[in-house]
Ligand SMILES: Nc1nc2c(ncn2[C@@H]2O[C@H](COP(=O)(O)OP(=O)(O)O)[C@@H](O)[C@H]2O)c(=O)[nH]1
């Protein structure tokens with residue numbers, strides 16, 4: 001289907017039966033998808049209602065159901081909507097901070113999920129859009145005790161909103177300070193083997209005598225939050241990821257010497273002597289594979305921790321000079337009540353200019369080519385990011401609407 005521009009329901013009134021709630025008419029946006037018109041209405045918050053959607057079937061000339069659907073977005077009569085593709089409408093809510101203002105309306109998709117709202121044979125679901133950093137996931141490998149966990153923790157602490165850790169499943173026992181669901185999902189071998197058979201894992205491997213694996217869900221959870229995923233997995237796992245559809249950056253962390261590796265492993269004091277011996281034996285093979293497999297484009301020697309961390313940030317373009325050269329998105333800005341949304345090719349333009357602030361108009365450009373797909377009924381975070389926030393000097397006459 002071709003792209004149908006957003007237009008206000010008022011313009012369509014000739015086509016509408018009298019059931020349209022006149023109270024909310026002024027706050028309605030209508031989007032045509034095939035033979036249906038989805039009327040998104042921001043009902044007056046004073047009435048206690050929330051933004052909703054009703055469906056008008058052009059073929060039968062009837063409302064499929066006049067009931068307001070969808071209670072997910074916060075009440076607001078100020079919204080704009082734009083059709084992204086055949087089954088996705090983006091609803092932008094005014095008067096809220098940018099990171100809170102995107103909602104996804106998924107229409108007409110046959111699925112069964114807890115979040116669904118079923119209307120006749122139509123299915124409509126809301127999901128929260130996420131403005132995120134959609135850069136490639138990061139795979140970090142290296143022998144036990146080399147400092148992978150330490151480096152990852154530093155990264156997550158310095159950039160909490162940017163990175164998310166992919167929480168692996170493992171059959172090994174938890175260490176004293178490890179928490180289920182945070183460091184690992186600690187699980188039973190039989191359960192994990194069954195889940196592997198059921199295709200729930202992106203990759204898995206037997207490491208130091210235990211099963212470890214990255215579930216598809218673990219990676220999706222991070223992506224949903226609009227964050228960049230970090231995977232701490234062994235070389236076998238890295239190989240599987242490389243062969244998968246996940247386009248990642250592969251980093252191998254190597255110790256300055258084998259003696260230093262042993263020292264760190266012992267100083268960590270989390271393993272028995274037998275386990276330490278096993279890890280050290282495996283470390284030799286891992287170091288060999290890490291350096292010669294051609295898998296890892298980046299090899300970091302973790303000698304001095306701070307130096308290594310700086311190098312890691314360089315690889316990820318996070319060091320101060322690179323950061324300041326980048327255009328980052330001001331997530332904390334307020335989106336004004338008065339705004340318009342338009343779509344030009346793969347760009348979504350949100351124009352927040354107002355008459356009184358004509359000179360200081362803001363147009364935010366979101367790159368839709370990075371819009372993430374998603375399982376029906378569980379649309380994955382909108383995952384757009386602003387690649388070019390512009391300020392001032394925007395000629396409104398040139399904007400499509
Ligand atoms: N393939 C794979 N390896 C993993 C996964 N999670 C952890 N590992 C690796 O398993 C190894 C052992 O991890 P762990 O028991 O936490 O010990 P540590 O490396 O000494 O901290 C490390 O090389 C991890 O990178 C996973 O989901 N998949």
Ligand SMILES: Nc1ncnc2c1ncn2[C@@H]1O[C@H](COP(=O)(O)OP(=O)(O)O)[C@@H](O)[C@H]1O
Pocket residue numbers: 142143144145146147148149150151264265267268302303304305306308
């Ligand atoms: N550059 C470093 N110099 C000295 N000790 C380090 C360094 N990096 C990490 N460590 C220490 O080495 C031990 C193993 O680090 P850890 O992050 O648990 O390794 P891994 O996750 O690769 O198994 C920890 O006690 C950590 O504090």
